[in-house]
Amino acid sequence: MPDSHAITAVPADVPAGLGTFERYLSVWVALCMAAGIGMGKLLPGAMAGLRGLELGSGSQINAPIAVLIWLMIIPMMMKVDFSSVKNVGRRPTGLFVTLFINWVVKPFSMALLAWAFFRVVFAPFIAPAEADQYIAGCIILAAAPCTAMVFVWSHLTKGDAAYTLVQVSVNDLIMLVLFVPIVRFLVHGASSLTVPFNVLLTSVIVFIVVPLVAGTLLRLFLVRSHGRVWFEETLLPKFAPLTITALLATLVLIFAFQSDNITSRCFHVILIAVPITLQVYFNAGLAYGLMKWLKVEHSVAAPGALIGASNFFELAVATAIALFGPESGAALATVVGVLVEVPVMLSVCAACNRTRHWFPADNSPANKST
Numbered sequence: 070m071p072d073s074h075a076i077t078a079v080p081a082d083v084p085a086g087l088g089t090f091e092r093y094l095s096v097w098v099a100l101c102m103a104a105g106i107g108m109g110k111l112l113p114g115a116m117a118g119l120r121g122l123e124l125g126s127g128s129q130i131n132a133p134i135a136v137l138i139w140l141m142i143i144p145m146m147m148k149v150d151f152s153s154v155k156n157v158g159r160r161p162t163g164l165f166v167t168l169f170i171n172w173v174v175k176p177f178s179m180a181l182l183a184w185a186f187f188r189v190v191f192a193p194f195i196a197p198a199e200a201d202q203y204i205a206g207c208i209i210l211a212a213a214p215c216t217a218m219v220f221v222w223s224h225l226t227k228g229d230a231a232y233t234l235v236q237v238s239v240n241d242l243i244m245l246v247l248f249v250p251i252v253r254f255l256v257h258g259a260s261s262l263t264v265p266f267n268v269l270l271t272s273v274i275v276f277i278v279v280p281l282v283a284g285t286l287l288r289l290f291l292v293r294s295h296g297r298v299w300f301e302e303t304l305l306p307k308f309a310p311l312t313i314t315a316l317l318a319t320l321v322l323i324f325a326f327q328s329d330n331i332t333s334r335c336f337h338v339i340l341i342a343v344p345i346t347l348q349v350y351f352n353a354g355l356a357y358g359l360m361k362w363l364k365v366e367h368s369v370a371a372p373g374a375l376i377g378a379s380n381f382f383e384l385a386v387a388t389a390i391a392l393f394g395p396e397s398g399a400a401l402a403t404v405v406g407v408l409v410e411v412p413v414m415l416s417v418c419a420a421c422n423r424t425r426h427w428f429p430a431d432n433s434p435a436n437k438s439t
Contacts, residue, residue: 098411101320108321109328116325120395130275130391134322138387139280140315144308145220146241146284147291148234160232163360163369167236170356170377171214172247178351179211180204180255182344191340199398203341205256206402209389211348212251214240215379219372222379225418228372236376241281244381248273252388272388323386323404330401337398341405346413353378353417360428367428371421379414382407 109116122132187200195203215222223233249270292300324331331338356377360370385406389399 097317098320101317102324102408105321105324106328106331109325110332119322120326124275130272130387134319134387135275137315137319137322138276141312141319142280143284144305144312146280147288148305160369162363163232163365163373164236164239166356166359166363166365167373167376168239168243170352171240172243174355175352175377176208176212176251176255179348180208180259182348183207184259186344194340195337202393202398203402204259205393206389206399207344208255208259209252209399210345210380210382210385210403210406212248213381213384214244215376215381219376219379222375222414222418223372226371226375226421227368229368232369233372236373240376241277245273245277272391276384276387320407323407326395327401327404330396331404334401338405341402342409345406345409349378349409349413357421364429367425370428374421375414375417378417379410380406382410
């Protein structure tokens with residue numbers, strides 16, 4: 070997600086304003102969604118050809134989306150200085166709250182909400198097999214906490230960029246270990262579906278391990294060969310256009326591949342959006358409330374609440390497609406997560422900004438060192 074430019078372009082003593090991309094974020098995303106649906110309906114043959122390109126025969130991992138996700142995430146991973154994780158011990162409370170929400174509350178609350186809505190509340194409108202698919206998609210979405218996108222949310226709330234980086238780094242490391250077992254356990258428990266372990270593990274390797282390793286190795290090489298200052302102040306900001314382009318292209322392809330699914334099940338899209346939206350607000354509110362209760366600074370509390378509420382939708386969509394196919398209800402549910410995420414998260418950002426006075430004064434709001 071477009072993060073490096075948004076952070077590095079704002080000096081510590083200048084209030085973080087909204088750039089052109091951030092100011093019209095909902096517009097760009099909406100245009101990409103519409104363009105994708107239009108391309109899917111107008112160019113079905115071309116889109117079918119792109120959708121059929123896989124990373125390895127039978128993997129169900131779409132090659133164009135995989136490449137775009139690498140282009141989008143690797144620059145973000147290059148920002149991650151894992152040596153900074155050891156310094157979080159001086160202010161661990163915000164990180165602990167975020168981890169509690171992401172790995173103890175969020176996947177399980179989403180599983181409960183999805184089961185309640187699709188099995189009980191919406192049962193008259195949804196067949197049991199469809200309910201299983203939608204529950205699985207919601208669980209996959211909730212089990213993948215936000216990574217790159219949170220840097221934009223952090224910027225919009227004048228968050229502590231260094232602490233946000235640590236929160237993202239630690240969540241990425243934990244995701245490597247917990248994403249597969251949590252998804253497999255909850256999907257099997259909340260629906261009649263069985264998750265193939267090898268397909269899920271392949272998705273994690275392709276969409277987390279590969280960009281994480283690539284970003285880490287590139288960072289080590291470039292910092293050693295050109296110095297940290299050049300790397301962070303000169304090189305990283307230049308990746309912003311590539312990251313933004315990859316993000317928008319990913320959205321176009323996702324919605325192009327799902328165009329028939331979305332247009333033929335508009336009512337179901339609305340139903341799926343209900344538990345996902347409730348889950349976002351519930352987790353954001355819980356994280357933010359805990360941060361306030363524990364007297365965490367706003368520059369840590371706001372990004373922490375946003376990390377706990379948003380999702381790594383690129384991984385979720387790719388995983389759902391790999392597990393259940395591009396036309397599946399699970400894939401549709403993760404795509405609805407994309408549809409809901411931007412406007413809902415912007416409203417959470419606005420709420421965090423309006424309640425800044427609830428929190429202790431920050432010593433250095435935008436860029437305080439970890």
